[in-house]
Amino acid sequence: MAPPPLHPDAVPLEFLLGTWRGEGQGHYPTIASFGYGEEVRFWHVGKPFLAYTQRSWALDDGRPLHSEAGYWRPKPDGVVELVLALPTGHVEIDEGTIEGTAMTLASRLVGASTSAKEVASVTRQVVVEGDVLRYVFAMAAVGEPLQEHLTAELHRQP
Amino acid sequence: MAPPPLHPDAVPLEFLLGTWRGEGQGHYPTIASFGYGEEVRFWHVGKPFLAYTQRSWALDDGRPLHSEAGYWRPKPDGVVELVLALPTGHVEIDEGTIEGTAMTLASRLVGASTSAKEVASVTRQVVVEGDVLRYVFAMAAVGEPLQEHLTAELHRQP
Numbered sequence: 548m549a550p551p552p553l554h555p556d557a558v559p560l561e562f563l564l565g566t567w568r569g570e571g572q573g574h575y576p577t578i579a580s581f582g583y584g585e586e587v588r589f590w591h592v593g594k595p596f597l598a599y600t601q602r603s604w605a606l607d608d609g610r611p612l613h614s615e616a617g618y619w620r621p622k623p624d625g626v627v628e629l630v631l632a633l634p635t636g637h638v639e640i641d642e643g644t645i646e647g648t649a650m651t652l653a654s655r656l657v658g659a660s661t662s663a664k665e666v667a668s669v670t671r672q673v674v675v676e677g678d679v680l681r682y683v684f685a686m687a688a689v690g691e692p693l694q695e696h697l698t699a700e701l702h703r704q705p
Numbered sequence: 706m707a708p709p710p711l712h713p714d715a716v717p718l719e720f721l722l723g724t725w726r727g728e729g730q731g732h733y734p735t736i737a738s739f740g741y742g743e744e745v746r747f748w749h750v751g752k753p754f755l756a757y758t759q760r761s762w763a764l765d766d767g768r769p770l771h772s773e774a775g776y777w778r779p780k781p782d783g784v785v786e787l788v789l790a791l792p793t794g795h796v797e798i799d800e801g802t803i804e805g806t807a808m809t810l811a812s813r814l815v816g817a818s819t820s821a822k823e824v825a826s827v828t829r830q831v832v833v834e835g836d837v838l839r840y841v842f843a844m845a846a847v848g849e850p851l852q853e854h855l856t857a858e859l860h861r862q863p
Contacts, residue, residue: 598772631796632774632775632796655818
């Protein structure tokens with residue numbers, strides 16, 4: 548079946564479409580710093596949102612580290628909404644703005660299941676330049692103030 | 706790469722693993738009743754949760770209808786947590802119990818993005834008998850009380 552055309556409302560996020568791979572760095576006061584490999588996918592089904600999955604792995608032995616899945620919803624006036632589920636037992640609703648090929652979002656809601664750690668808030672910045680995607684993920688969690696936790700540089704796969 | 710062994714904590718959900726396809730029926734006071742085709746996938750990466758995606762389509766022309774993505778987290782004493790993102794702008798944290806090959810969950814949290822419709826609460830019942838999975842999804846939304854919204858019967862794909 549031929550892929551459907553991109554929904555007009557999703558055009559502001561067209562620059563994200565595809566599969567991206569690269570490496571990132573993680574740090575936080577409560578853990579040892581670490582590097583990771585990462586793959587991110589953005590795709591669409593002809594509806595006014597992009598579907599999104601992410602997975603990362605340890606650089607030494609390839610064991611799976613983090614993953615997340617959700618949907619990016621562009622709205623009028625450069626607004627973007629992100630709904631996300633994380634296997635750590637968290638959900639996020641992040642909202643912010645699209646400016647060209649950059650997005651800045653902050654959490655409107657971080658929900659935690661009964662057994663999950665406390666996460667108070669997060670921010671996500673994503674910048675795409677051509678076939679390079681860089682992001683910064685900041686988090687306030689387990690009593691620590693909002694601060695940078697993850698940065699990565701990914702390359703769009705052919 | 707060979708698939709990793711199932712994490713011991715995920716064994717109570719092993720009965721869900723695989724790809725399931727079938728048909729369902731939807732109804733709600735505010736909309737016309739409808740039938741749908743559906744595919745559900747449960748898989749694991751060797752960690753103590755199952756990853757989950759769902760997509761449904763119209764029976765007449767195959768156009769995509771709903772989708773959702775998230776993670777099922779089995780916990781001690783037959784407890785299960787589900788974190789979920791939906792492209793309607795919602796996130797769910799549902800919690801409940803596993804009894805054999807059946808699960809009953811109710812929402813602990815339903816979050817809505819700024820532009821999303823109001824959803825007050827949901828329940829999810831899933832029963833697997835061999836290679837048949839049946840579920841009932843109930844929802845309280847847009848001012849209506851909690852009531853059945855979706856039922857489906859899916860078959861495990863070989």
